[in-house]
Amino acid sequence: MAKTDKEKLGINTRLAHTGNDPHAFFGFVNPPVVHASTVLFPNADTLARRAQKYTYGTRGTPTTDALGIAIDSLEGSAGTIMVPSGLAAVTIPLLAFLSSGDHVLIVDSVYHPTRNFADTMLKRLGVEVEYYDPLVGAGIKALLKPNTRVVFTESPGSNTFEMQDIPAIAKAAKAAGAVVMMDNTWATPLYFRPLDHGVDISIHASTKYPAGHSDVLLGTVSANEACWPKLHETFISMGCCAGPDDVYQVLRGLRTMGLRLEHHQKSALEIARWLEQQPGVAQVLHPALESHPGHALWKRDFSGSSGIFSIALDGGGQEQAHAFLDALQIFGLGYSWGGYESLAVPVFLGDRVVAKGPYPGPVLRLQIGLEDVTDIKADLERGLAAARAA
Numbered sequence: 001m002a003k004t005d006k007e008k009l010g011i012n013t014r015l016a017h018t019g020n021d022p023h024a025f026f027g028f029v030n031p032p033v034v035h036a037s038t039v040l041f042p043n044a045d046t047l048a049r050r051a052q053k054y055t056y057g058t059r060g061t062p063t064t065d066a067l068g069i070a071i072d073s074l075e076g077s078a079g080t081i082m083v084p085s086g087l088a089a090v091t092i093p094l095l096a097f098l099s100s101g102d103h104v105l106i107v108d109s110v111y112h113p114t115r116n117f118a119d120t121m122l123k124r125l126g127v128e129v130e131y132y133d134p135l136v137g138a139g140i141k142a143l144l145k146p147n148t149r150v151v152f153t154e155s156p157g158s159n160t161f162e163m164q165d166i167p168a169i170a171k172a173a174k175a176a177g178a179v180v181m182m183d184n185t186w187a188t189p190l191y192f193r194p195l196d197h198g199v200d201i202s203i204h205a206s207t208k209y210p211a212g213h214s215d216v217l218l219g220t221v222s223a224n225e226a227c228w229p230k231l232h233e234t235f236i237s238m239g240c241c242a243g244p245d246d247v248y249q250v251l252r253g254l255r256t257m258g259l260r261l262e263h264h265q266k267s268a269l270e271i272a273r274w275l276e277q278q279p280g281v282a283q284v285l286h287p288a289l290e291s292h293p294g295h296a297l298w299k300r301d302f303s304g305s306s307g308i309f310s311i312a313l314d315g316g317g318q319e320q321a322h323a324f325l326d327a328l329q330i331f332g333l334g335y336s337w338g339g340y341e342s343l344a345v346p347v348f349l350g351d352r353v354v355a356k357g358p359y360p361g362p363v364l365r366l367q368i369g370l371e372d373v374t375d376i377k378a379d380l381e382r383g384l385a386a387a388r389a390a
């Protein structure tokens, strides 16, 4: 089938078939997991010119090609690199496009380890780091300087789920010659395709929904035509390639990601709406809820929502937050999300410059897993009752 015809297929059809050509490998439905450092060349001349498709394990294998093709087709990108974690998928493009003396604008509701990298390593390398309000929209224009080289976005934001006006930000940033990056882990390319909205580089912690089972760490970075050569060159220079088994597990995860996401979406929305009615809950921070201040932007740009959001209790502090968390029996207390199981963590906003509330009580982040909604609600009722009693 021609590439353009393939792109017209429904999303679950594409997830089932993209990134593998069974007849290129004896008809096996799945591609081989190639474990490789050395690749042999047939003679000295081919070796001297490196004139063959695969030359060394760090530079790509049939396994990384399979996932790369699949992600490019989902993202609409010119190329995708695979790195050992979602955090590496953030740090490598920042290192690729920033040099000493450059200015970077980073959204204040960014994933905390991204901020930590910027505040430590980027600053040490002589990059000027500035955080901006997630609600800035076209107003980002006023913050752009002649040396602004990168505008980093994440929408919705980590933990507090503010929506950014990505097209407006991308337009202003591009006009000023800056590269626009987006951590798009929350939506996955199924519910938002950053490159279609003016973003240059789309970043994913594939650890989350693509892997889906809390047992794999992987990151992907996908670039448009203009940014791909530099991204790829940095990836090769750094030798920061992902292991073949992890790459394979993420390709395997993609096959069911559409179905899993639909379930996460449906359960999370039902629970979020229910939580809005529960005593002790002051706010539910989920952009697909009509009550969310960023709902109109979400509705305009996104085609779905995933399974992670936060709640703010209507008073109290750490004691109430701990009582809530300790009463949970189904939710695990632990970091990450996108797996099959429900998780809860307290949210820390002490490092924020702008997007720090105020919230009336502690903020708790909930990842809604694939368990039955009735059981999840009963667990949350236990948590809320314990918080009220604390």
Ligand SMILES: Cc1ncc(COP(=O)(O)O)c(C=O)c1O
Binding pocket: 085, 086, 087, 088, 090, 111, 158, 183, 185, 186, 204, 205, 206, 207, 217, 218, 219, 336, 337
């Ligand atoms: C928005 C976001 N980006 C990136 C990451 C990093 O992913 P990883 O855990 O694979 O390093 C996370 C992890 O929680 C995340 O929430």
